[in-house]
Amino acid sequence: xxxxxxxxxxxQREQMYCLRKMERVIVAMQDPDMGMKMRNQRLLITVIPHxxxxxxxxxxxxxxxxxxxxxxxxxxxxLVQYGYIYPLREPRSLLLRSDxxxxxxxxxxxxxxxxxxxxxxxxxxxxAKKNIRKQGxxxxxxxENYSILHKRINHTWDFVVMQAREQxxxxxxxxxxxxxxxxxxxxxxxxxNKPCPGAFDVLDLGPERCNVLSSRVALNAxxxxxxxxxxxxxxxxxxxxxxxxLESFMKYxxxxxxxxxxxxxxxxxxxxxxxxTSHWTINTDMVGIPTRLRVERWSFSFMELLNxxxxxxxxxxxxxxxxxxxxxxFWVACEDLRHGESSKIILKVEEVYKNFLAPGAARWVNIxxxxxxxxxxxxxxxxxxxxxxxxxxxxFLMKKDSYPRYLKSELYKNMLAKAIVPQExxxxxxxxxxxxxxxxxxxxxxxxxxEDDGKAKGAGxxxxxxTTNSQI
Amino acid sequence: xxxxxxxxxxxxxxxxxxxxxxxxxxxxxxxFSTKPEMATQEIQPNETLxxxxxxxxxxKTKLEDERAKLHDVELHQVAEKVDGLGQFIMKxxxxxxxxxxxxxxxxxxxxxxxxxxxSQDGKVIVWDAFTTNKEHAVTMxxxxxxxxxxxxSGCAVACGGLDNKCSVYPLSLDKNENLAAKKxxxxxxxxxxxxxxxxxxxxxxxxxxxxxxCALWDVESGQLLQSFHGxxxxxxxLDLAPSETGNxxxxxxxxxxxxxxxxxxxxxxxxxxxxxxxxxxxxYYPSGDAFASGSDDATCRLYDLRAxxxxxxxxxxxxxxxxxxxxxxxxxxLLFGGYNDYTINVWDVLKGTRVxxxxxxxxxxxxxxxxPDGTAFCSGxxxxxxxxxxxxxxxxxxxxxxxxxxxxx
Numbered sequence: 001x002x003x004x005x006x007x008x009x010x011x012q013r014e015q016m017y018c019l020r021k022m023e024r025v026i027v028a029m030q031d032p033d034m035g036m037k038m039r040n041q042r043l044l045i046t047v048i049p050h051x052x053x054x055x056x057x058x059x060x061x062x063x064x065x066x067x068x069x070x071x072x073x074x075x076x077x078x079l080v081q082y083g084y085i086y087p088l089r090e091p092r093s094l095l096l097r098s099d100x101x102x103x104x105x106x107x108x109x110x111x112x113x114x115x116x117x118x119x120x121x122x123x124x125x126x127x128a129k130k131n132i133r134k135q136g137x138x139x140x141x142x143x144e145n146y147s148i149l150h151k152r153i154n155h156t157w158d159f160v161v162m163q164a165r166e167q168x169x170x171x172x173x174x175x176x177x178x179x180x181x182x183x184x185x186x187x188x189x190x191x192x193n194k195p196c197p198g199a200f201d202v203l204d205l206g207p208e209r210c211n212v213l214s215s216r217v218a219l220n221a222x223x224x225x226x227x228x229x230x231x232x233x234x235x236x237x238x239x240x241x242x243x244x245x246l247e248s249f250m251k252y253x254x255x256x257x258x259x260x261x262x263x264x265x266x267x268x269x270x271x272x273x274x275x276x277t278s279h280w281t282i283n284t285d286m287v288g289i290p291t292r293l294r295v296e297r298w299s300f301s302f303m304e305l306l307n308x309x310x311x312x313x314x315x316x317x318x319x320x321x322x323x324x325x326x327x328x329x330f331w332v333a334c335e336d337l338r339h340g341e342s343s344k345i346i347l348k349v350e351e352v353y354k355n356f357l358a359p360g361a362a363r364w365v366n367i368x369x370x371x372x373x374x375x376x377x378x379x380x381x382x383x384x385x386x387x388x389x390x391x392x393x394x395x396f397l398m399k400k401d402s403y404p405r406y407l408k409s410e411l412y413k414n415m416l417a418k419a420i421v422p423q424e425x426x427x428x429x430x431x432x433x434x435x436x437x438x439x440x441x442x443x444x445x446x447x448x449x450x451e452d453d454g455k456a457k458g459a460g461x462x463x464x465x466x467t468t469n470s471q472i
Numbered sequence: 473x474x475x476x477x478x479x480x481x482x483x484x485x486x487x488x489x490x491x492x493x494x495x496x497x498x499x500x501x502x503x504f505s506t507k508p509e510m511a512t513q514e515i516q517p518n519e520t521l522x523x524x525x526x527x528x529x530x531x532k533t534k535l536e537d538e539r540a541k542l543h544d545v546e547l548h549q550v551a552e553k554v555d556g557l558g559q560f561i562m563k564x565x566x567x568x569x570x571x572x573x574x575x576x577x578x579x580x581x582x583x584x585x586x587x588x589x590x591s592q593d594g595k596v597i598v599w600d601a602f603t604t605n606k607e608h609a610v611t612m613x614x615x616x617x618x619x620x621x622x623x624x625s626g627c628a629v630a631c632g633g634l635d636n637k638c639s640v641y642p643l644s645l646d647k648n649e650n651l652a653a654k655k656x657x658x659x660x661x662x663x664x665x666x667x668x669x670x671x672x673x674x675x676x677x678x679x680x681x682x683x684x685x686c687a688l689w690d691v692e693s694g695q696l697l698q699s700f701h702g703x704x705x706x707x708x709x710l711d712l713a714p715s716e717t718g719n720x721x722x723x724x725x726x727x728x729x730x731x732x733x734x735x736x737x738x739x740x741x742x743x744x745x746x747x748x749x750x751x752x753x754x755x756y757y758p759s760g761d762a763f764a765s766g767s768d769d770a771t772c773r774l775y776d777l778r779a780x781x782x783x784x785x786x787x788x789x790x791x792x793x794x795x796x797x798x799x800x801x802x803x804x805x806l807l808f809g810g811y812n813d814y815t816i817n818v819w820d821v822l823k824g825t826r827v828x829x830x831x832x833x834x835x836x837x838x839x840x841x842x843x844p845d846g847t848a849f850c851s852g853x854x855x856x857x858x859x860x861x862x863x864x865x866x867x868x869x870x871x872x873x874x875x876x877x878x879x880x881x
Contacts, residue, residue, distance in 0.1 A: 017749045017768045018812070021792040065790035071829055075790055078813055200835075207616050207634060207664055209682065209750065211726040215705040216663060217684035224524035226702060230740050231531035235538055237742075240778040242543045245761070246550040249804065249822060252759050253554075256803035261847040262863050263803055271585075271602065272565040272848045272862050279847070280584060303716050339673035342690040342697070384697075385736050395716070437603045443583055443626025444643040 016205075019082070019113040025075075026084045029060060030105060036060045041088065041102035046177055048088060051104050054097040057085065073098055081202050083112050086188035094191060104181065110189040116203070118193040121156065124149045126190055128164035141196050255300060259293055267291075269425040275435040282422060285309045292419040299407050302399040314415060318406045326363035327394050327402070330356045334391035338384055349382035357390075367393045532745070539781040547774070547784045551822035557805075560818060560828040563864035565848060566604055567857055571595055575852035576633070577667075577839045581622045584845045588629045589852055590617035596631045598643065601850065601860050608643055610651040619668040619679070630658070630677055632665035638679050640691055659689045666708045671718075671735075678721060678735075680707040686723050688735060700733050702740040709753045715760040722763050724751030730765050730775065744775050746782045753797040757821075758804045764821075766795030772809050772819065786819040788826060797839050802846030810837030810851050832859060 029035050041051035054076070061072035076096040079085045080103070087093065088102040096103075108114060115122075127146045130137050138146060150157065171179050195201050210216050217223070258264045271277045282291055290310055298305040298314075305311040312328075319325040333356065337348045356365045357375065367375075371389050378386045406412055573593035580587050585602040594615050598608035614635035621630045623640075632638040638659035641651050659665070663682035670677055671688075676697070680686045686700040686707055705726035713720040713732075720741065724730045730751055732742040749768035756763045762776045762783070770791050774784040786807060793813035800807055806827070807819040814836055818828040835854035842849045848862040 018770065018793045021770065025792065061790070065788075067790050070831065071790065074813070074815065074831060075792070078792070207618075207682075209706050209708075209726050211705045211750065215684065215727075216682065217704055219704060221521055221524055223701075223704065224521070224528050226740075227528040228524065228531055230702070230743060231528065231535050234535050234742065234780075235531070237780060239539065239542050239780045242776070242779050242781075242783065243545045243550065245776045245779040246545065246547050246783060248759070248761060249547070249757075250550065250554060252757075253803045253805040253822065256758070257805070259846075260801050260803035260805065261845070262801045262842075262849075263805055265863070266847060270847050270862060272860060273563075277602070280845075283845070303714075335672070339671060339675060341675050341692045342695060343692060388736070439600060439603055439605065440583065440585065442586070442600075442607060442643070442645060443581065444628075445645055 016113060016116075019111075022079060022082060022084055023111065023113065026079065026105060028064065029057075034064075046180060048102065048104065048177055048181060051088065051102045053100045054087075054103060055099060057096060057103060058098050069098075081192075081200070083110070083188055083192040086184060088184060091184055091187055092191065094188070104184070106188060107185055110185050112192065112203070115189070116193070118190075120149060120153060121160070123190070123194060124153060124157075124160045125163045125167070126186060128160050129168055132161075132164055132168060139196070145194065259297060267422040267424055274425055275437050276425060277438065277440070278422070278425075282420070290415070290419050292416070292421045295412075295416050295419045298412075302403045305403065305406075314411065315403075315406055318409060318411050319402060321411075322402065322405075324402060326356065326365050327398050329363055330365045331391060331394055331398070334387040334394075337387055338391075342384070345384055346382050349379055349386060352387060353379055365390070365394055539779075542779065543781060547822065548824045551824075554822055556823060556825070557820050557827050560806075561864040562816075562818070562828055562830050562861045564832060564859045564861050566601055566860040568599055568601060568604055568860070569857050570597060570599075570606055571856050571858075573856060574835070574854040575838060575856060575858055576616065576618045577620045577631075578841060578850055578852045578858060579620055579622045579629075580841055580843050580850070581626045582624055582844055583626055584843050584847065586622070586626070587850055587858070588620050588622050588631075589839075589858055590620040590631050590633070591856075592616050596620055596629065596641070598629060599858075601858075608651060610641055610655075612639075616664070619665050621668050621670055621677075623670050623674040624672065625674050628674060630668050630670065632659065632668060632679070634664050636661045636663055636665060636681070636683075638665050638668045638677055638689070640677070656691070656694075658691050658694050659687060660694075661685070661687070663706070666706065667710050669710060669712055669721075671712060678710060678712065680710045680723055680725075682706040684725070686710060686721075686733065698735060698738045700731075700738055700740070702731055702733075702743070703727050703729060706750075708751060711754050711756050711763065713756055713760050714758065722754045722756065724754040724765055724767075726750045728767075730754055730763070732763075732777065742777060742780060744782060746773065747771070749794065752794060755799050758800055758802065764798050764800065764807055766798040766809050768794035768812075770794055770811075772798055772807060774807075774821065784821070784824055786817075786824060786826075788817075791817065793836075796837060797841075799840055799842045799849065801842060808840055808842070808849055810840035810853075812836040814853070814855075816840065816851055830861070833857070 036052050036056055038050045038052050040047045040049050057076045058069060058072045061067065061075055062069060073096065080087065080094050080096045084106050085103050086106055088104060123145070127138060127142055127149070131146065171182060174182070192202060261270055266279050268278050269276055271279050283294060294308065298308065298311045305315055316325055316328050319328050333352050337345065337352065340348060355361055355363050357372070367390050371393050375387065375390045571589065571591040572595070573591045575589055575591050578587050578589040585600060586598060586607070587601050588596065588598045590596045592615055594612040594617055596610050596612060596617060597606055599606055612631060612633070612635065614633055617631050617633040619632050619638065623629065628640050628642045630638055630640045637657055640656045640658050642654050644651060644654065658677055659668070659679045661679065661681035661683050665679060665681055667680045668677055675691050677689045677691055678686065679689065684703045684705060684707060687696055688698040689695065690697055703723065703725040707723050707725040710721055710723040713722070719735050720732055721735060722730055722732045728745055728747045728749060728751060730744045731740045733739065734741050747765065747767040747769055751765050751767045753766040754763055761778060762774055764772055764774050766772045770793060771785050771787040772795050773782050773786070775781065776783045786809070791811065793811050795809040795811050797810045798807060800821070805821055807821050809817045809819065811817060814831070814833045816830040816837060817826055818830070819825070820827050833851065833853040833855050837851050837853050839852040840849060848860050850858055850860045852858045
């Protein structure tokens, strides 16, 4: 075999981190003490040494990694797919059978990681050998590849044929068992490196990625200076003790446990399971009475309240009672500025100034003089983030002051009392009859309707209340 | 004999003011050395770069030492008082077939039932996953559409891949209208687009690219608002922080680093480099105080932003292949990981144990997201399908007792 130069495949090899791990598993499997017990396996009339059954592989994996049979079959199957173990019976089918089918370990010479990518020359020699050995032994796609190679590397064809003959001659000198084994090893290698078109290709990696060794990023002085600057800043950073940070994860998961449908289910039922969309309809923005879980969630954090449009609406009503609604209005206007179109920035900044910051403004917001001064100065050259300081000031004002009082208010308490707790849907009497799954109006529909002014083509997915037939 | 003659002192002060620091040190060496060569002010470009890299590496080591100082307890130790979860059984509720090639990316619509998915052959499909109907389909002019995202309003989708661009398609309900006609090119990178996400509105898009940068774009004008430099290789993923001030995001790349960025200034605020291979996916913990990452090194890790360090590793010896995408359940208790060995592993975030392994896909899982209300999760695979799954049997043994007890089968 010719020697493979792997410089081109360097970056790809880096990607195949998993190959090294698989090899570690393979090595462990062959450990004299803890590895698998191998024995001679019979293949037709020949006895092949150092072989194992598919079942042996699965059993060993179950023992070693403490996993279920299903997982062991899956993992073993991958080892075969990647060519580290090959079948002796039905060698073209790279599957792990959980019975007494015989398998062998691939020789490290042919490991996917050591001889990749496969060279054209090696492939040509392999096909030539097959061709010489028995006429018509080449399968269709192999015949095609053979003729393509013949054209492409015609100049070395003499060498190819000579090598093929030489290797065949050498193999004839070996014992039959060894010869069969070598042929199987080689075949397995090529099944993986040159799979039948349309068949599963395990070496398909997708678009090439570049890592640090072959990067497209200019790792120049600027890059390192940036890194140094970043590290210096990071060194001076305030950090919180792990014990405090990690406690917060406990608290968070506990607080949200009943809100997490995968952990606790949801009421009246999970639409994906029951095909009943009630859970979604009772939680829409426009619903008359919200669910209890939803209202409870507003009390978890100020952000939860603001993120829910109904919560935001309720909070606004409360602030109006307190004559501090301008704060929320200001915050909303700032959000709109921050996330809106670039072209509207100047206009929006003017609006915000006029409504909230100008002396005598209709909804003047009370921010501290320093922030006000800085903001007014910045307005002269308006940009997207110009209101950030003022917005943050008002946000924290609401969070520290109005929000806690809202949670204690009658308004909130009534909301909580009124809120509904849906009844759990009883499992239907005939579980095999699935409900019909109804379509819903596309979000794109809503805006289009307002745009088109009720165009005739409104018979979209909603026009026909399409009760689509359930699909498996 | 002192070499500090008055003459030398004068020369030194002159040098100090006239030359940059690096030249000065070399200059001083030249003056005090016994070698007879002439002092040269020229610095080889190579030397400066090597010195800078060495300095950077030294500082990084120092930073790791600092970070280790406040690490007084492990997550699973703190989690000892929490009940274990037992084994979860997840069931496939919908299988979406229609892509003729590898599914590379997917995203949920805010309406909790629609999704957009993209594939290797350039197809981008919008589905109502609940009914499994396809609602829109567009064919991109490039292959390997590795990124797609649903706009917050539900009225548009963004996608891109080997075309190095991110384009926005407004979703038209007119069946006769060709979606491609209204296509808007927003982002332009110098290499493949690996991920994209709308920010809080339809007006801005955040992108990451194989050219090693991330960028923030104004959709309307296509203008570049901010670019983020700092990764030393391809950037593969990003996620926006759900924080109160909403100004940061995290990215992961082939340089094994996860960087947290300030969207406003373009600066990298925090950086973590503990993975041993490419980081394929990053996702914030629901509270915004931490994020998880999935990597080719077959592990998922949790990084706490306040503690400024890695706080958990989710791995198993029997898991050999890389994690391609990760996401949290709504409460952050579960971490879902889609892997390149065709499986999905579900982890107990607090205890570090695996609560479920899901089979079913016949090729690698390339993308995985929880629905916006956490009722289900969708995985896309190179086997051309997408599967929507959720909790199957909830046995009384594993179900936490609460006011909303549900005996669902």
